Amino acid sequence: MPAENLTRAEAVERAGVVTAVESYAVDLDVTTGPETFTSTTVIRFSAVPDASTFVDLVAPSVREVVLNGRSLDVAEVFADSRIALSGLEGVNELRVVADCAYMNTGEGLHRFVDPVDGETYLYTQFEVPDARRVFATFEQPDLKAPFQVTVTAPAAWQVVSNQPTPEPTKARHATEPDVAAATWTFEPTPRISTYLVALVAGPYAVQRGELTSSDGRTIPLGVFCRASLSEHLDADYIMETTRKGFEFYETTFDVPYPFDKYDQLFVPEYNMGAMENPGCVTFTESYVFRSQVTDAVRERRVVTILHELAHMWFGDLVTMKWWNDLWLNESFAEYASTLATAEATEWEAAWTTFSAMEKTWAYRQDQLPSTHPIVAEIRDLDDVQVNFDGITYAKGASVLKQLAAWVGREEFLSGVSAYFKKHAWSNTELRDLLVELEATSGRDLTAWSEAWLETAGVNTLRPSIETADDGTITGFAVLQSAVADYPTIRPHRLGIGFYDIIDGTLQRTHQVVIDVDGERTEVPGLVGRTRPALVLLNDEDLAYAKIRLDDASLAAALEHLSRIADPLTRSLVWGSVWDAVRDGETPASAYVDLVLGNIAAETESTTVRTTLNQLGLAVRSYVAPERRVATLARVGDRLWDLAQAADAGSDLQLQLVKFFAALASTPGHATPLRGLLDGTVALEGLTVDTDLRWELLEGLVLLGEADAAQIDTMLTQDDTASGRQAAARARAAVPTVDGKEAAFASVVDATDVPNAIIRFTASGFVHVSDPAVLEPFVARYVDALLDIWTTRSYHIAEELIEGLYPAPLASVALRDAVQGWLDAHGDAPAALRRMVIEQLAGTERALAAQAVDAA
Structure with missing residues (x-):
């Protein structure tokens, strides 16, 4: 305000x-x-x-x-x-x-x-x-x-x-x-x-423990949650993860934990994942698992625990002077927590998760009109509020991963350690860190900082391959491009992998790691080798860049995606194809076919979750409108078939059922949903617990096959905070104009609704199979924007402006209405305009993708 x-x-x-x-x-x-x-x-x-x-x-x-x-x-x-x-x-x-x-x-x-x-x-x-x-x-x-x-x-x-x-x-x-x-x-x-x-x-209920710090101190530990959730609190696992993180960070940073105790508290109605208050870290209580969750969520909790622990050094011991260096907190914590997860816990594939989830977020954010440098210009508090985004977290962490590869991991971490020791309990700016990294690496990082931290945008890398008739490579180069608005061409350290079919799987047979700089980088070391089935730029995901496959490699990747042996390689291929869809280079319908044909073979939980989320966006917003109904029906049919065929009790089975419920669109989909809910249909190994019951019921509501009375009945069986939030989402998913009006009014016209109910109501409001039901709310939305911004606190305004945007419409009428509001409100607060511009950019991208899909 x-x-x-x-x-x-x-x-x-x-x-x-x-x-x-x-x-x-x-x-x-x-x-x-x-x-x-x-x-x-x-x-x-x-x-x-x-x-x-x-x-x-x-x-x-x-x-x-x-x-x-x-x-x-x-x-x-x-x-x-x-x-x-x-x-x-x-x-x-x-x-x-x-x-x-x-x-x-x-x-x-x-x-x-x-x-x-x-x-x-x-x-x-x-x-x-x-x-x-x-x-x-x-x-x-x-x-x-x-x-x-x-x-x-x-x-x-x-x-x-x-x-x-x-x-x-x-x-x-x-x-x-x-x-x-x-x-x-x-x-x-x-x-x-x-x-x-x-x-x-x-x-709060509490379980206590302790650990011994590297300097010999006994550090008390506590894990807290509400009394009514305490039976679900796996405090021993949380404390064991914490102990692993302590040992890793104290060894890696060569600086003992700087505070006197470490409590972790899971609190209700939280706006974010967690907050790094020193010695008193708060977490969303969705990380207290009252029902079965996917491995993706379990791994994310570990990363979050280690992210907040990393902040005890990055942010708490040494703090940025002003919010333009927020990345000194968040990018480092994101990088360090992934490193610790991969090397100190059982989640050894954390970098695959990082590629599938964090980098996808970063690439999406970096292509919005509101993109900004990692070291952003922060003029006021409104500016920083909107900069807790994919640039500050995920792109920053990606760039740090590349910097560590470029200067050397030991040199990088030695510089970080020196930074902590020199600036303990004080405030810093970008140059303070670069001085220490330059001292330990022997490199001048001025040009690197200008290219990576002080300019915005993401580059695209493509291979240029020339071959003789016998398949021998006669020329190989990496081509780099940038969009006109952000023309910086950057240095990259990246791997180039050659993959061929061996024993029925697509495996890497050769790799080189090179430094790429400029618009064209020749790779003479690959000349003379036989061209493989798949050439993969950014093998092992060291670089931060969008990657394209040449035509032959793309054909091989699509044909053999489910047979790529390495999960990180699969993640890179999934990501490359999805990015091509978003950029209008590959039809969304082709991506739908790719997912439906290959997702059952994917082994990494976060890759499954990310890919299925992208499938939902593709089928609801990127597929040409004239084929959307049929494609959505086919997606639902296929997901249910795959769920029935999945291994009993597997993570894949659970995810397929969840996404089937979320993407249900035909009367035929109601039968298995109702059967799972009432017990007349069973999948071996699948537990239909409280949270899954809510998801199944919402799927029926979405289809018009369940009403308010059934929601109320479910709520009487689960009158908890989580139950009330799920009920709010289910009510908002009622697929009628009256139902949507009730949802919209309940959070916009009423001003005393708590944050969590607003969040769940908004997510139900935009959960539709037929987006036409949202058409009456385009004008309602734009007319409410200024009042929401001026009368609500920042986080509530953000929830309403982003959550209620009728994105599933993805229509010209929506685009024109929102652009019209922006044209008429050039003097609106910059943070408000940024939120609206980002929503509009999603609609414009969807319209462009629909045109490609219709061609």
Whole structure:
């Protein structure tokens, strides 16, 4: 919201006035009722004498502001989420007492009441600018300080913060005198940024353990979740994964874990996967598996656990100075967590998963009109909010993987270690890291940084192969191109693999690793060799680039895809063909045929999930409209046939059933869905558990074969947080205009709906077999955009603007309506326009793909 924004220029100016923040003392009383809590903040800081500045606070009311013993007039100094401070001294003490609001948006201090037992649970989420919803703060990452947190809460609760939980003392409950209360006074944290302070409180169930750090300290471990979920919490596995991560990172970084304990807390209605609060990491509780999940989800949880652990070094110990270097946090954590997953856990194929999932995300994001350099220009908080994207995470991690291959892994990691040691507890910029990497690698990284970190866009690499009549290669080159808007031609280190059929499988018979630079790179080392069946650029996936196969290799890959022995190679082929579909070089119908003919032989769970998701997008948006109904019916038929033929109890079987339910489109599909749901149809080894029952029911709703009464009946059997979210999605999937109107109004017209219900309602709203049902909502959507942006918090606005976009229409009318809104609202906030432009780009790409498919 504009009144809550902060520009980089303002942050720089404030850092010039506030020369050091000595300490925060934050005292919170969460016994004051269900709407607000009392927040008392004391900040001690040094400043330029006689200068003026401000602190940030978002609160419904402020009781008092005292600066250096002077009581300030609240009405005069508090406005637009800021408290103005003037007449500063060299050393200052600021005291602010406020009534702050609980949130149901996943921002600030989120409050949730468990429908199972009525218990209340709290947790904080502060990144990017939401510590100010809980206490008065200099809300920018470079003004680090120690934080001493005190909390008064019901005595029966668990109260967790960044530091080890102390023994509580008795206290008075502010609103319920008969309820025992207590006060927890935590020791001060090390010097950290405001967005990393954390509080989790409530009657959480906990399992505890410990590990020994590389410096000999005993590090307490805790794993927490809501009491009603505790029977499903596999805490031993989570702690064992954590121990593996500790050992890997402490050895690899040569820096001991920098904090005093490590708690991991699975919290309700979370907006993201996890958050790296030091010593108090919060996770989505979808990672507490109450039903059977795919191996893809299990592996993703491990990567997420190790991603957040990597942040204890990348981001928490050393923090970016301003949000333009957010990649120093996220790209490194993404790279390091994949490395640790592959080398320290049982998920040894993590780089295949990275190729199938993360790089696909990066390539998609990097081809949007809103693409940006990894080191992005961040003008204000709105800019950074929208930059938690595939560039910052996945492209950045991909580029780091290539950099490690280019300079050498040991040299790369030695530079990272030196960076941690030199800049511990401080803030850094890009150049600080490059200095250390240059010192250990002996390479000047200035040109590399300019090409990879400071420019946007993705290159395309193609082989140019000349052969004699007998198949001998007489010329081989790698051609590199870039789109006109982002013309940078970059250096790449990549492998080139030769593959031939051996014993019935397509196997690699030769490989070279080369440095590619410029528009054409000759590869003389391959001249004179016999041309193989398949030539694969970027073999082993070292480079970040879109890859094309020459015609002969493409034909061999498509014919033998299911017989490619190596899963990473298969992932690269899958990705290359999908990218060609998105770029309008290969018809979507051909991709549908490829998936239906080969997916049953795929062994990697994430590759299956990614490919089937892409199949859904292809058949619903990229296939020519005149053949969409027949193709969607064929897809559903084939998925059900494959599910019946899959190995009993296999991951593939489970995924095929899930996607069959999601892509059901004909009355004939209702029969197996209903049978699986009521038990009259069974697949050997398949457990139809609670979450799968919801997916099957939604498939029936999608077909008009189940109604609100059946949803209500299912909800009475599963009246849990997850059940309510699934019911909201199922109701929103009702395939009528009235059903869609009810869903749209329930989250746009009503303003008190919690974030998770909004997210699930939006996903059900756009879950359609016949997209025509969404046509009346094109105008409804564009008319609501400005009001959503100006009246909702950032995360809720994002959920609504991206989630309710009627993308399945993929029509000229949708394109024109959205472009018309953009043309008429050139002065709309940049972050809002970016969200809308990204949605429009998806529609334009779909229209282009439909034209190719119709040709």
